[in-house]
């Protein structure tokens with residue numbers, strides 16, 4: 572099983588949207604997909620439909636092995652609830668240990684890929700996920716306030732790689748990009764100059780169809796409006812790129 576953490580300490584940049592579309596895309600490719608929703612607001616769970624509410628939180632994932640996996644052809648969502656915040660009280664070593672054991676349980680259930688949606692903070696949950704994962708990717712908005720934070724994210728990943736050298740940072744996914752906003756073009760150029768290897772070449776536009784799709788729990792390609800077509804192409808191109816990089 573390969574694990575991918577979707578992380579950015581900034582809120583509202585498209586982490587859940589990316590996670591949800593990757594999950595649907597991978598499922599369509601015939602992969603058995605698990606999603607761990609580490610955000611206590613439970614956004615990915617809300618969008619995808621919960622697999623087993625609260626199971627993630629009980630002893631972190633101890634309950635996972637007791638799940639009825641009858642739904643396993645679908646997307647299994649292991650969702651966070653408020654108790655997961657307790658993980659923030661553990662020291663990082665203990666949290667990462669619990670996380671790794673839990674991933675091993677999920678892997679033993681035959682999942683091909685596990686996507687981990689994280690909360691918008693550089694807390695213990697995000698660090699434990701990064702310490703346990705194979706891959707990370709960061710959706711990013713091309714707004715000044717968002718770009719300021721990305722350096723911190725890149726540094727965090729570099730630090731984590733000292734303890735988890737297997738972690739590969741796939742890069743930043745420019746999200747909610749407004750093609751008519753000159754500032755976005757300028758910021759994309761700056762970002763690409765600063766991190767030439769780390770800007771994923773399949774940006775996602777700022778498109779209301781993506782928000783509409785998420786609100787109805789569907790991927791954007793299930794919306795049959797003409798205006799959703801471009802968004803669907805972009806999401807699929809992004810997902811294909813990530814799939815190639817993960818070699819799944």
Ligand SMILES: Nc1ncnc2c1ncn2[C@@H]1O[C@H](COP(=O)(O)OP(=O)(O)OP(=O)(O)O)[C@@H](O)[C@H]1O
Pocket residue numbers: 581582583584585586587588589610614690691746747748775776777778779781782783785786
């Ligand atoms: N490409 C897009 N175009 C337009 N709206 C989008 C797009 N992607 C996401 N959104 C909307 O932007 C908001 C934030 O997106 P999302 O929940 O994916 O971000 P997030 O980084 O997971 O947020 P948080 O950090 O709060 O969990 C949502 O209302 C979502 O519907």
